[in-house]
Amino acid sequence: MKKKHSKLGTYSNDGLSIGFNGFSDDTLDEMRKIVLEDYENIEIDLQRQLLRLDDYLKKTFGALFRTEDFVKWFFDKKKITQWGSNLPKINDAELITYSRIYINELNELTKDISIQRIKKTSIIWIKDEADLMKLSNYLYTNSFIETEKDFHTIISDPTFKQRVNWLKTKTLLIYLFERIKELEYIPKEFSENSFIENNFLISGKIIENVKQSKDGKKKNKNSKPKNHILIDAFFDTN
Structure with a gap:
């Protein structure tokens, strides 16, 4: 499976073809273009929202998630029914929800590292x-x-x-x-x-x-x- 790379991550050239048999290549190309535009628009909106909440999120959760991780999570959460012109704006609840997800993942990683350290010593x-x-x-x-x-x-x-x-x-x-x-x-x-x-x-x-x-x-x-x-x-x- 060939993959196309962008600064926002990696996605499959063929991924959008699943469930869309019968669409022309031109139509699928347009869909892929919309996906890329969605990723870019989500990133722009995220940076705008973080101007307001960056300090709050860092103080509350102790760390801030990576932009590319949030963009992918937000896009996947909205699914195919909310893309292109229907793509919603990021709200505060979503920033807080993903911050919790990120911190939980970070704590799990830290726990693994601590266990390895204890084993070593x-x-x-x-x-x-x-x-x-x-x-x-x-x-x-x-x-x-x-x-x-x-x-x-x-x-x-x-x-x-x-x-x-x-x-x-x-x-x-x-x-x-x-x-x-x-x-x-x-x-x-x-x-x-x-x-x-x-x-x-x-x-x-x-x-x-x-x-x-x-x-x-x-x-x-x-x-x-x-x-x-x-x-x-x-x-x-x-």
Whole structure:
């Protein structure tokens, strides 16, 4: 099937022939011409309407649909009974209706991307992405880390190689990972000892002997590091 292309999209040269057997080629050519003119008129009308509602649609829905997508949807919605001189003007309800359709499609696409991201990083972080963002922000706001972005990335992206500079004590960093493992933000079987040593610094210095630090802590079962309540505060409220 041959296809003709225009800036408004792709349509079939033979598409209008379906259901119109018996019409001459000249008549079908005229129909195709009307379709092209309809597409162009819809686009012109859309741009005119968006001069009024562009800001409103963006603020209400958070994003604006593509012109060519709306034009095709509007044309298909009106069907063959409303074309040429009978083609109606675009009204506000149609702009809002299609905006909802577009945002729903966009949300579905975003959901798929989020699922793929979680699958990729599930070796480290198995909770929702939003939880990691909250934790990263909390640690930065309370001066545990220098940059919110680096902490988020070191947890979520296994390929990230830059070390995160932890500004509190080693015992507090170990305690943080004990809590997120306990609450299953990371898998129970995940080895945080080597992860901490390979991905963090303490005030710019290499971290060593995490396991020994944890073993020393176990000798006193009720012992918690100084200022542990700052770590607990996040998990108690989230």
